[in-house]
Amino acid sequence: DGGITQSPKYLFRKEGQNVTLSCEQNLNHDAMYWYRQDPGQGLRLIYYSQIVNDFQKGDIAEGYSVSREKKESFPLTVTSAQKNPTAFYLCASSPNPPNLGGQETQYFGPGTRLLVL
Amino acid sequence: AQSVTQLDSHVSVSEGTPVLLRCNYSSSYSPSLFWYVQHPNKGLQLLLKYTSAATLVKGINGFEAEFKKSETSFHLTKPSAHMSDAAEYFCVAYSGAGSYQLTFGKGTKLSVIP
Numbered sequence: 001d002g003g004i005t006q007s008p009k010y011l012f013r014k015e016g017q018n019v020t021l022s023c024e025q026n027l028n029h030d031a032m033y034w035y036r037q038d039p040g041q042g043l044r045l046i047y048y049s050q051i052v053n054d055f056q057k058g059d060i061a062e063g064y065s066v067s068r069e070k071k072e073s074f075p076l077t078v079t080s081a082q083k084n085p086t087a088f089y090l091c092a093s094s095p096n097p098p099n100l101g102g103q104e105t106q107y108f109g110p111g112t113r114l115l116v117l
Numbered sequence: 118a119q120s121v122t123q124l125d126s127h128v129s130v131s132e133g134t135p136v137l138l139r140c141n142y143s144s145s146y147s148p149s150l151f152w153y154v155q156h157p158n159k160g161l162q163l164l165l166k167y168t169s170a171a172t173l174v175k176g177i178n179g180f181e182a183e184f185k186k187s188e189t190s191f192h193l194t195k196p197s198a199h200m201s202d203a204a205e206y207f208c209v210a211y212s213g214a215g216s217y218q219l220t221f222g223k224g225t226k227l228s229v230i231p
Contacts, residue, residue, distance in 0.1 A: 004160075040126070042207060042221030043161075058218075090160055104149055104211045106219060108160035 003027065004109035006091050011114045013078065013085060021076045021112045023091030030096055032074035033106060036060060037088040046089075049074055078114060088113050119144040121210050123222035131230045136180075136195040138225045140208030143189060150191045151209040152182055155224075161207065167191060178202070203229045 004025045035043040045058030049068040063082025092106040124139040149168045153161040165176025172184045208222040
């Protein structure tokens with residue numbers, strides 16, 4: 001089965017701790033994205049990557065970092081600099097980077113809920 | 118600049134009655150438009166998308182949406198609500214103008230009363 005997996009489903013962070021959320025896809029998609037979802041708001045883009053070894057900041061990148069060493073994987077680290085990390089985090093991928101006129105449909109993983117202890 | 122407005126934050130219908138979730142957009146370009154559904158603590162699932170081929174778009178689970186350029190609307194409808202339709206629905210736009218970014222509405226929570 002092709003799809004996007006995120007782990008863990010729930011993650012707890014202690015004060016001052018960095019935590020890493022995993023996102024893996026076997027859809028052979030070039031582009032991957034991280035979104036943050038807060039109650040009553042739409043999704044906000046944290047980072048995106050159009051291709052391996054390249055990534056760009058989204059609207060709310062402060063306090064987050066990413067890497068894209070493999071096409072299938074796009075982990076997100078929530079650093080201690082992110083003062084309000086409690087949220088639902090969604091990873092997505094799309095077949096081609098949209099600015100190349102490719103398919104713009106994004107496919108989403110099941111999400112990780114991050115809670116602060 | 119592009120924006121998406123979902124006109125109702127919460128809609129409640131009885132099972133078996135029609136569903137209407139309203140979405141207006143503004144964009145300098147002809148956008149691609151999507152409806153996604155999210156069940157509690159789950160990811161987003163694509164219901165349907167409009168990409169200028171036909172103004173009436175049919176999606177999964179009996180949903181459809183009509184693109185009306187004159188009204189800048191893309192409302193989601195279903196003739197008869199089912200209990201399993203209770204979820205949050207997001208209207209999303211993509212401008213296609215060299216931008217990676219999707220613009221999300223704030224969501225409409227659909228409740229279905231037995």
